[in-house]
Amino acid sequence: MKLLWNNTRRIERFLRKQLSLKSQALSAQQLQTDPAYATDVLAQQRTYHLLTLLGRRQLKREIQEVERKVLQEHPTLEQEITAIFR
Amino acid sequence: MQQKAILQLVRQNRELAFRQLYLSCYPKVARMIQQMGGQQADAQDVFQDSLIVLYEKVVQGKTTQIEQVESYLQGIARHLWLQKSRQQQRMPLDSLEEVAVPADFYPTEKIQLRLSRYLEKAGKKCMALLQAFYYHQQSLSEIATQFGYSNTRSATVQKFKCLQKVREVVKTKANAYETIVE
Numbered sequence: 001m002k003l004l005w006n007n008t009r010r011i012e013r014f015l016r017k018q019l020s021l022k023s024q025a026l027s028a029q030q031l032q033t034d035p036a037y038a039t040d041v042l043a044q045q046r047t048y049h050l051l052t053l054l055g056r057r058q059l060k061r062e063i064q065e066v067e068r069k070v071l072q073e074h075p076t077l078e079q080e081i082t083a084i085f086r
Numbered sequence: 087m088q089q090k091a092i093l094q095l096v097r098q099n100r101e102l103a104f105r106q107l108y109l110s111c112y113p114k115v116a117r118m119i120q121q122m123g124g125q126q127a128d129a130q131d132v133f134q135d136s137l138i139v140l141y142e143k144v145v146q147g148k149t150t151q152i153e154q155v156e157s158y159l160q161g162i163a164r165h166l167w168l169q170k171s172r173q174q175q176r177m178p179l180d181s182l183e184e185v186a187v188p189a190d191f192y193p194t195e196k197i198q199l200r201l202s203r204y205l206e207k208a209g210k211k212c213m214a215l216l217q218a219f220y221y222h223q224q225s226l227s228e229i230a231t232q233f234g235y236s237n238t239r240s241a242t243v244q245k246f247k248c249l250q251k252v253r254e255v256v257k258t259k260a261n262a263y264e265t266i267v268e
Contacts, residue, residue: 005243005246005247005249005250006246007250008246008249008250008253009246012246012249039257040253040257043253043254043256043257044249044253046256047249047252047253047256048220050205050252050256051216051217051220051221051252052220052221054205054213054217054221055217055220055221055222056138056221058217059138059141059221060134060135060138062100062101062104063104063134063137063138064134066101066104066105066108067108067130067134069105070105070108070109074109077108077109077112077113080113081112081113081116081126081129082126084113084116084117084120084126084129085116085120085125085126085129
């Protein structure tokens with residue numbers, strides 16, 4: 001198991017360009033020659049992307065809830081907004 | 087409220103910050119959207135998304151381009167509205183200005199619907215931890231406290247184990263990912 005998460009950590013550092021120049025070059029080379037490693041790197045990039053999309057969706061829900069509360073607590077704001085579109 | 091203070095509040099207490107921004111900026115943004123041909127629901131949607139863009143800039147520490155939160159939010163809202171209008175073919179392409187909004191900001195309906203089902207296999211706690219680190223950019227010491235790990239080392243190990251878990255799901259469902267995202 002440790003080997004697996006170490007690999008995940010190494011790929012993260014590679015993608016964030018946090019490895020030493022030598023290790024960065026080795027990883028880049030491995031990406032070209034080792035299909036299993038390339039698959040892991042791609043999957044990890046996709047994972048970050050999915051986490052961003054999911055984060056946005058959850059934050060949007062949070063903001064919608066804030067909006068609901070604010071409009072409930074400040075009826076004049078709600079009236080002002082409605083009046084703009086009348 | 088001072089600009090620095092509101093940006094700090096976005097990071098430290100986002101609910102309170104969003105509340106204040108609703109009171110101070112929402113009517114101006116709504117008026118702008120109305121003048122550009124939008125409806126109330128559009129203003130609502132665009133303002134919510136503008137807050138998301140602002141939040142992401144703040145947590146990523148990219149606040150140097152934000153001089154006035156109010157005008158920054160208006161600029162983002164304008165850009166998002168033009169982007170939406172273009173998608174709905176209400177506006178020509180060349181009216182879209184260059185503002186720093188992520189290109190994939192509006193994922194398709196399909197993505198929205200299938201995303202959580204796809205990732206829930208990693209478990210709720212894992213997903214919350216990963217979100218805290220990668221989306222909300224919390225530090226590992228904050229995460230250790232919040233999730234009850236004895237130290238940052240344990241939080242780091244757990245974070246990589248969770249990432250590993252999700253990565254394996256993504257790997258085994260590569261086709262599903264392509265259906266979701268592309």
